[in-house]
Structures are given as structure tokens and as C-alpha cells.
Amino acid sequence: MAEVTEPSKTSTWFEERLGLASMRKFLAHKTVPVHAGTMWYYFGGITLFLFVIQVLTGTLLLLYYRPSPGEAYESVQFIMTRVQFGWLVRSIHSWSANLMILAAFVHMFSVVFLRAFRRPRELTWISGIALLGLALGFGFSGYLLPWNTVSYFATKVGTDMAAAVPGVGHYIARFLRGGDDVGGATLTRFFGFHVAVLPGLTTLLLLGHLALVQKHGMSAPRWAEEERERKGMPLPQMAFFPNFFLRELMAWYAALGVLGTLAALFPWELGVKADPFAPAPAGIRPEWYFLAPFYTLKLIPSHVWVFEGELVGLFGFGLLALWWVALPFWAVDRKGVERTRWVTGAGVLLLAYLTTFSALGYWR
Amino acid sequence: MEQPRRSLLRWLLGGGFSASIISFLYPAFRFMSPPEVPEASVNEVSAGKVQDLRLNQGRIVKFGSLPVLLIHTTAGEWRAFSAVCTHLNCTVQYRESSSQIWCACHNGLYNLNGQVVSGPPPRPLDQYSVHVRGDEVVISRRA
Secondary structure, rough: OOOOOOHHHHHHHHHHHHOHHHHHHHHHEEEEOOOOOOHHHHHHHHHHHHHHHHHHHHHHHEEEEOOOOOHOOOOOOOOOOOOOOOHHHHHHHHHHHHHHHHHHOOOOOOOOOOOOOOOOOOOHHHHHHHHHHHHHHHHHHHOOOOEEEEHHHHHHHHHHHHOOOOOOOOHHHHHHHHHHHHHHOHHHHHHHHHHHHHHHHHHHHHHHEEEEEEHOOOOHHHHHHHHHOOOOOOOEEHHHHHHHHHHHHHHHHHHHHHHHHHHOOOOOOOEEEOOOOOOOOOOOOHHHHHHHHHHHHHHHHEOOEEEEEEEEHHHHHHHHHHHHHOOHHEEEEOOEOHHHHHHHHHHHHHHHHHHHHHHHHHOO | OHHHHHHHHHHHHHHHHHHHHHHHHHHHHHHHHHOOOOOOOOOOEEEEEEEHHHOOOEEEEEEOOOOEEEEEEEOEEEEEEEEEEOOOOEOOOOEOOOOOOEEEEOEEEEOOOOEEEEOOOOOOOEEEEEEOOEEEEEOOOOO
């Protein structure tokens, strides 16, 4: 007969106050489908892990960073040259930002190709896309903070695109810049967005996104279910805790290894201090995740019919974003039949556009 | 009698709550929109000595808070344009190899009259007047 061990006084004390038994019970019931595409489930967790790294390293950088045009560049220079391990902390922050956005894109496309956005997960998809938008906002606002030439012109271009929105564009651009042009007020604002507004919004939305994932569970792709049905067997499941969780931890450890290697071997450069009265340098380009729209804007002529080219570009990007957000709604027809080929085609097309135009934007 | 009193109370509570939310949000919204800061109007600036800029060279000059591109053409003429690209606000530069004005951000090209030669800029660059007084180059707004 198995010996039943009495719970310790400490665990009883915590149990009374926190009710951990219900959480253990909940975790014991949560499962993850096992099929050929299970590895793609790890990318959401990797994105979350890199976000945590961002919060930790960002908090460290806050100890020395000064958000003013006269001091921003110098304070980052100080972090990189004088503060012990400052170069590493900043390098990890910059690399982790890029890897986080890459992981988020992989997560998004895996959701598309595994059709994990299907009913009733439409809101999970929309909140995920909104989180990707916030991640890009983090990238855009954080890019300006070192106050170097490239970031200065990237912010000029980015905020001027907002100004092209008919009617309200001027107000949006003024709101973003804190004035009529990019300057000290813009830097202070972007700092505020980067360290307070965006983290607050992201935390709220992230909690909602995770709550929805918990509520609906992990989605299994239709093909995996059908394959098992043909064999007359249910789709195998893996316990979330500890089986999937431990595997996810290994994925985080691998991500940490990649991050540490990149940050140590390729430290993030600081560039030249921004000079509002210097011309934009040759070869200027934004971060890789903005290269596709950047190159598209280069190709659009000054006028398309009677409209200015940049307005046409902006309208096109807006339509593309709306169409993508609405994916779960046009992915089924009125009778509820899935438009599998449409979704795959759209995913492949978008992926092809992003990779081709990013490559062209980088090399041309 | 009970129902109208209940709906009146609901209306008062709802209205009061909405009004208080608006009274919180309005000042916050106004706070976030930056105030208009009037800047001293600059109509003329000295761009340095004639000998500071050789033939077929260009230089950015501060015109108040605006960048202006001053060019000394191969023919010995002086030209000045707003250095702000009409496409997406980047600062342009003079390309000595082709004697054209170039925006590095999206590859916009202008000629020495400020007219668009190629690329995405939708409008020509604003032109400024340039006068040489003695050995001093002076840039001024066009009337």
C-alpha cells in the first residue's frame, strides 16, 4: 500500500491563501495536440520569452539612458563604453527586439498555415495581430532613442507617412512628433511610448491573448485530425504540464543561446549622432521588418493617376492590413465551408511579397 | 411610477458617469496635442563667404529651423532650395557627379531648378533667392 505523505505546514499555509490545488488541476487537464506540425506551437512561447528579455534589459538600460537630443546619443555611448557589460546589455536588447519580431512573424504564419485562426479563435487572431502591431510600434519608437542619423531619418519618413493620411494626417503627425518636425519633443514622446504606453498596452493585450489561448486550447490542424480519423484513432495529445512546458523551456534555452551568440559576436552598432541639418546618408534604410514597405514606396511613382504616390502607397498598406486582420472572416464562405486554397494562397503571396521586397530593399 | 423613476435614475447615473469620463479624457487628450510654438520668422540668412563653396559643390545651411541646400553650380551660379524632400521629408543633398539634387531615402532626383527628374517626389523643391553682397552669400525667402 502506497504511503500517503502529509503536506508540509508551509504548503498548507500557501494552499489556504492561494488555492494552488485548483491551478494544478487545471494544468493537469491542459493538453497539446501531437502531429507533424507540433514544433510550430513553440514560437508563441519564444516570442513571449523574448518579450520578457526585452523588459529586463530595457529596465537595465533605463538606469543610464537620458531622453534628450543633447544627451541621448552620449548616454548610449556611455552605456556601451563605460558601463560594465553595457555593450552586452544594449546588444541583447537590440538583437532580442529583432528576434522577437521574427518569432512573432513565424508564429503568425504558422497560425495561418495550420489554420489555427478558425472559429471560435477569431479574437485570438485579432489580438495576436494587434500584438504584432504593438511590437512594430516598440521597434519604431525604440529605433529613435539612440538619436543617430539612421534613426532620425527613419522617424522623419515614418511620421511623414502618417501625415499623408487625408484629413487627420497632420494631427496624427503632430501628435507623434510633439511638434511640426522631428526633434527633442519627438524623442521625449517616443521614449514615453516605448517605456510606458506600449508596455502597458502590450501587457493588457497579452493577458487577453493568453486567456483566449487558455479558453479555447491549442488548435489542431484539420489535416492532422482527418488523417487520424481515417485510421480510426483520436489525435494523440501531450500533457501541457510538465511535458510541453519542459520542451518549451528547452526552446527558450535554445533561443537564449542564439541571442547570446548574436549579441556577443555581432554587437549592435551605435552609428553617427543625428544632425538635423545633415543630408540623409547614402544607403540609408530602415530595420529589416520595415524594408518591404520602404522598397514599395521607392517604386511607386510620384503620381498614380491624379493621386500622389505616397498616398496610394499608404492606402494600399492600410487595405492590406485590414484584409489580413479580417482573415478568419473571409477564410470561410457563407455556408461555413473553409476556403483552404484562398488562405494558403494568401499566406504564400504575403510571405513572398515580404521576403522578396525586403531582400530588394536591402540590396538595392 | 416605479419604472419612470428607475429609468430617470439610470439616465442620471449613466449620464453622470459618461460626463465624468469625458471630463477626465478631454484634458488628457488636450494635454497630448502639442502646443503651437510661434517661431521668430527668418527671411534672410548669411551663408558664409563666396570662397567657402567651390564650383559644383553644395552645402546645407540653417535657415531658422529649416535646412536649405545652397549650390554653387559649375557655371558659377548660386542656387538655393529647401533641403526637405517633397516625398517623405528626408534631407536631400547635392550630387557633384551628376550635378543633381538627390534624396538618399527613396532615390528621388531633382534638377538644378528644383524640378523632379525621377523617383517618387510629387512636387518640386521650394526655391530660395541667393544674392552675393561683396564676398558674402545671402539666402532669402522668395517673395
